[in-house]
Amino acid sequence: MIDIHAHILPGVDDGAKNWEQSLQMARMAVEDGITVMVATPHLFKGRAIDLGQLNDKEIILQHVAQLRHKLYAEKIPLEIIPGCDFPLGFESLKLLDDGRALTINDANRYLLLELPDTSLPPATEAICFHLQSKGITPIITHPERHLIIQEMPYKLKRLIDAGCLVQMTGNSLTGWFGRSVKKISQQFVKQGYVHLLATDAHDPKRRPPLLSQAVTELTRLVGEKRAQAMVKGIPGKIIAGEPCF
Ligand SMILES: [Fe+2]
Numbered sequence: 001m002i003d004i005h006a007h008i009l010p011g012v013d014d015g016a017k018n019w020e021q022s023l024q025m026a027r028m029a030v031e032d033g034i035t036v037m038v039a040t041p042h043l044f045k046g047r048a049i050d051l052g053q054l055n056d057k058e059i060i061l062q063h064v065a066q067l068r069h070k071l072y073a074e075k076i077p078l079e080i081i082p083g084c085d086f087p088l089g090f091e092s093l094k095l096l097d098d099g100r101a102l103t104i105n106d107a108n109r110y111l112l113l114e115l116p117d118t119s120l121p122p123a124t125e126a127i128c129f130h131l132q133s134k135g136i137t138p139i140i141t142h143p144e145r146h147l148i149i150q151e152m153p154y155k156l157k158r159l160i161d162a163g164c165l166v167q168m169t170g171n172s173l174t175g176w177f178g179r180s181v182k183k184i185s186q187q188f189v190k191q192g193y194v195h196l197l198a199t200d201a202h203d204p205k206r207r208p209p210l211l212s213q214a215v216t217e218l219t220r221l222v223g224e225k226r227a228q229a230m231v232k233g234i235p236g237k238i239i240a241g242e243p244c245f
Pocket residue numbers: 005007085200
């Protein structure tokens with residue numbers, strides 16, 4: 001499987017704390033059947049918009065190179081691809097336009113787009129349009145955990161109709177985030193609002209890099225072919241910078 005959303009790089013955000021934890025996460029992912037992982041630190045280390053805490057392209061690429069080296073030395077068969085968890089906002093958009101923010105695999109074709117936790121700014125559609133005008137498809141991350149979208153799923157449908165893709169967190173489907181998140185996740189999957197599944201792993205315990213149990217649930221809901229596409233075919237095309245459909 002391919003995991004396109006994981007906070008596996010150490011010390012750059014609220015994900016892995018050190019190299020030991022990164023390697024522990026990598027081992028868990030491999031054991032669970034993940035062969036490729038996109039390392040996607042938050043664009044800003046402390047999550048708040050602060051240029052002094054920017055995880056710019058060079059910082060992420062350096063960490064990815066180091067992690068690849070360590071995985072090779074430890075004989076852990078996990079391929080790491082660079083990426084970034086990009087917060088929706090004009091400030092971050094400016095950084096992307098200036099070439100300082102990393103798209104998935106630095107291909108300028110796909111970007112993980114994280115909505116603010118408790119709001120859905122009116123500028124959301126304009127920002128998505130701006131990205132698309134540059135040839136970048138926004139991937140909305142875990143909308144099933146977003147309070148406003150939970151209340152008003154049509155707002156998500158509008159973004160999908162406008163050309164955005166949707167990534168669900170695997171463990172939302174397993175009940176890890178509670179029954180209401182599980183229920184709305186099942187609903188989104190059945191409505192065809194979900195294009196891919198990822199771990200959004202942050203550490204080995206609280207937010208582990210696991211997908212297989214969620215894929216079992218996904219298979220039950222949409223059948224094996226579609227479930228496999230969401231963890232192999234579609235993320236594979238995203239990494240390659242190719243059209244998904
Ligand atoms: Fe994330």
